[in-house]
Each structure stands twice: as C-alpha cells, then as structure tokens.
Amino acid sequence: MKRFEYLEARTVRQAISMLQRHGENSLTVAGSTDFLVRWRAGVWNPDYVINIQRVAGLSRITYSARNGLRIGALVTIRAIEQHAAVRRHYPALAAAAASFAGVQVRNLATVGGNICNASPSGDTIPALLVFGSECKIVGADGERVVALDKFFTGPGQTVLEHGELLTEIRVPVPARNTGSHYIKHSPRGAMDIATVGVASLVSLDGRGGPCSEARIALGAVAPTPIRAYSAEDSLRGQALTQDLLIAAANIARNGVRPIDDIRGSAEHRKEIVGVLTRRTLEQAFNAAASGPLTFNEQRRLTVQAAF
C-alpha cells in the first residue's frame, strides 16, 4: 500500500488539468468502491488520486422522447435502478443496475466508473451495449463521441487517453415494440461479480410482426464485453418462434471462448451463456409482443431465482 496525495476537482476542466499535471501517476476516482479495495490489495498504486465526485453537472440523468437517455458519468447505479424512465423504456438497464453488487455499493458506484474500469464482467455494460449507447469524452482539446462497442480495448483497457474524462453516456430511444432484459449469474445473489451476464433486446415490426432488430451482449466471457453478432443475425427479419430463440441461444453458446477462473470453468460459462441468452431473449420477445413486465414483477422473478 503506497501513500498517495488526494485532490478534489470541482469542474471538468479542473479535473483534466489535474490529470495532465500529474501524468500517468494519477488516478481518477468517483464512488471509490473499486479503488479502495484495489489500493489495499496493492494492485493500484497511484501517487495522486483525483476525486471527481464533486464535479458539477455530471450527476444528472434525463430522458426525452427525442434525445433518449442522457446519463452523467457520476450518476450512481442506484439512481439508474430507481429512475422511472429507465424502468419503463430500458428494462435491461434497470435489471442490470438492480443486480449490481448491493444497495450499499450501488449508492456509491457510478456508471462512469463501471464503464471506465472496463471489467469484462461490468454489469451495466451489456445492457448499455444492446441499446447502442455512446460515450461523450472530454479532453484538453475538446470533446469526442465514441460508440460504447468501440470503447473497450481489453480487460481494464479503454480508448480513453490520459487527461481525458468520460462525462456522459447517451442511450438512444428504443424503437416501438421493443423488449429487453438482463440476467446475471453469480453464486451469491448480491455483492458478487458476474460469472456470466447476458443482455438481450428484441424489436418487432408491429406487435405480431417479424423481428426488425435483435441485439445480444455478453459479459465475463471474453477480454471485453462482446456482442453475439451471429446469434443476432439468425433472428433479424424472422417471424420469431421458441425454436428460433433456442437456436440463437445455441449459436451464442457455441460462439464464445471464455476462460477458466475462480468464478467458473470455461465449459460452465458456455452452458450459462446458452441458458441466459435463451431466457433474456424469451423475456425481451414477450415484452416486445405484449408489453413489458413492471419493474416489481421483474424483480420478483430475479429475487426468486437468486435467494
């Protein structure tokens, strides 16, 4: 454990200039839920810790039918879980937030931190991926927008350059007749890291119509969260049936090359990918065809499965 100097930024500009001044030996923190654990374990050893928690303007979450969801990087996972528009229009994201650690961590942890940590198992990431989210990044020379599926370059690695800050996540409005869901598999029902996490989204061309869009994102089975493109392709344009959903789940299962680790063997993970892809597709399809479950109904199913 190495001592560090602690700094607080109050504005985005101030945070960026602190990062530039202290170079590679500085680390940005917000909720600090990952930082303190890894610092105590000797994994992260920065000379300077720059806390951005009090930076103004990054804690807002807004929804409009035109611009979709805008989530400031400092919005907590708990705020996402409890947000009415998220529960209504982005059920996979609400489910992901609700399955994230426990209430005591969700009240601290931020969505920006979950993304920038770039863990292959980060719970919000598969859900944000299926909605086609984008990241707004601000640096000394201005801002840029990067699609979330281009943001991750490896475990713990992102396209963020030193001196850049992720400030906002933009989530487009889902098409009409869209359903989505996220299921996390972990040995403990709370405070645990996903062995596998799967988010699915299904859009129909009219309530009884064919599938106009299908997106499946998988967590904890590759160096970064990934999309299951071949499985998605097998559904697009089809009149969906249970057999097609099972076939798509098998494609997703057979397409992953996970690793063995303390949370599960590669073989186990592949099986779970198949099961969770099928279950999330079923729920997304049902919601697209006949309207979504309420958040409390969805939670009841989650709690019954976990506890």
Added chain:
Amino acid sequence: MKKQLQITVNGELRQALVEPYYSLLDTLRDEMQLTGTKKGCDEGDCGACTVLLNGKPVCSCLVLAHAAHDAEVTTIEGVANGLELHPVQKAFVEHGGLQCGYCTPGIILSTVGFLESGEEPSEENIKHALGGNLCRCTGYTKVIESVLVAVKATNTASQAARE
C-alpha cells in the same frame, strides 16, 4: 499528509485529522470512537460497516473519509432516540433477528435506509435490500421476519400520526 475534515455524525458536527487513504469506517471507529459500526471484510462484501451517508446506506469501508467531508452520517449509535429503541431495533430484539450481533448494526442501518426509500416493503424487496448484508448466525429467516414486523410497526405509527 493528514488533512482536516468535518462530518456531521448523528446530528453532531465532528472534526478529525486523517490521512487521505483513511476510510469513513476507520475514521468513525478510530478517530471518533464510534465502534458500533463493525469492520468485517473491509472490501464491500459483508455489509457489517453499513452506515447512512446523506440518508442512504453505504459500505463505510469503501468511502474515502475526505470524500465524506461536509456530509451527514448516521451510525448505529444515532438510530435510537435516547433510551427509546428505534422500531427496527425493537423488532429485531423482540423477534430474534440477531444472535452474535456482529452484523446487526449494518443490518439495522440497511433496514432503516430501506424503510425510508419509499420502495414497496414486500418480502422480495426486503430480501433484495438486505442482499448486501451477511449474517452467519440467524439463517436470515428471523431477520426477514423482524423487518416485516418493523414494517407493520412503522405503518401503524405513521397511520396513528395521520389520525
């Protein structure tokens, strides 16, 4: 280098001089002698260190002390009203919601935070809200029963207050 911070703990403004790496938990226990908040895992798994930070349950082992500068914190020492137990504490005592007691301060604070969150107090939601608190004695059944009793007591009290 140690720096000064101030936190309103249980309604009282407290100051401390602590290192940047100090957690809120260590500050409460070692600098403010509030040892009711327990240290279990020190990595956000067990929930024994749960306190309310600006009214919301958090793992105090994961909060940088200086990040809590100017905040309001409620610990187990601030839950009762003098010698009169909080309805949640009363329910746990009367319905066997604790045995060794080590996890209890955290569970009480999680429960108080849950009851104040406005979420529907169904059994599923209670289990979800307490999912971050480990207890190795009770098997949880009596914990959940105690919370359900506290829910009833709180509802009756607020109904009486309305009438």
